[in-house]
Amino acid sequence: MEAIVELSGVRKSYGVGTAVEAEVLHGIDLRLEPGEFVALVGPSGSGKSTLLNLIGLLERPTSGTLHIGGRDTTTLDEAELTGLRGRSIGFVFQFHHLLPGFSALENVLMPAIIERGVAGPDDLRRARELLARVGLAEAEHKRPSQLSGGMQQRVAVARALALSPRLILADEPTGNLDTRSANEIFELLLEFNRDTGAACLVVTHDPSLAARCQRRIEIVDGRVAN
Template sequence: MTLDTTAATVPPTPTSTGTPILALRGIRKSYGLGTPVETEVLHGIDLTLGEHEFVALTGPSGSGKSTLLNLIGLLETPTQGTLAIAGEETTALDDTGLTRLRGRAIGFVFQFHHLLPAFSALENVMMPAIIHQGIATDEATARAEELLAAVGLAGAGHKKPGELSGGMQQRVAIARALSTHPRLLLADEPTGNLDTKTADDIFSLMRRFNREQGSACLIVTHDPRLAARCDRVIELVDGRLTTV
């Protein structure tokens, strides 16, 4: 199935104020603090992403990519340094504040889509809004239907994940990630288990939303073809960032 990347449009997010969408300064992350096996995984990471930026993060296995993505996604907290999303400093936030900011400002796309098998494609796309608002509103339903149309799945909203191909499931996952108008989209090997044609379609789809919505996108990939199509490539080696 060929993806039509021009068939539908997605409402843009509000105009940027010029504040970086993502800003990391001196980020360090250690595990086993205070023990004989204390290990620092990230060593003073500085990184800034602005509106519309589409950046590839590469690096060998064990270099700290997953740790860095977890920190940016507010799933873990840094040992040292500052991390701001859309101008909001996160290192002083409690769990409630982190959860609120994560739900409002960040969208996640993973290699394995993590769709809920008991729910339809439409319900999966609506899930972040339902969790955030506590109810399935008409606005959330309309937004989910619009996004499914935008990813080429207008007629598949009633289907459950098991009835969809791998590429179609990943499109649902992208629609879900975009359902709350996130300022930052994080993608961890989103095309890693797809064939080349489907991977190209998924990548083009993410680039399209990046341009239309103005969100920043950080994509972890081992595919040099896809990395070369990003605005810039950064490499994480032994816990330190370099520009490729």
């Protein structure tokens, strides 16, 4: 089976060619299969966020290869990377990054608008279905300021799934929530993982959440430790 994500010998340095060049990731090998739900753990400063940014095509590796859905991303230009990212990857962050001037429904429609320039009837239907699945069907016209933190993160989860991505990347998605809301968000991610077969990679500092994942990848000092 073709991996959703495959990294081979990936290194990432900052300040390349300067006197203060620093290598953050040191030869990462990693494979993520379709349908896997994986925790990415490690101490602060270990390179987790950098690794997530690389897999999310927000940054490029300094060396090594990174394949997403079988495509070698190191050969793609910026426009091609943007297109692949929009079609294949959904993001959920610790801070939801919803657009404050738009309704919950409009925020969920935003990936389709960015991808195609306009949201069509199918996009609208999909957005409403997702809001209903995260328990916010009655809140589609509310703006983020009218929603609780947990509700805002539910909208962010729905937005991440708007284009039916094959890969969901979640960076501390429950880190800013109370225990009950955190559990609800985690359950939503697990549910969508089971229902759609999308792979999910979750950065978390919560050992109880990491224990509920199928697999755990630990990063220590820029290297895979397990």
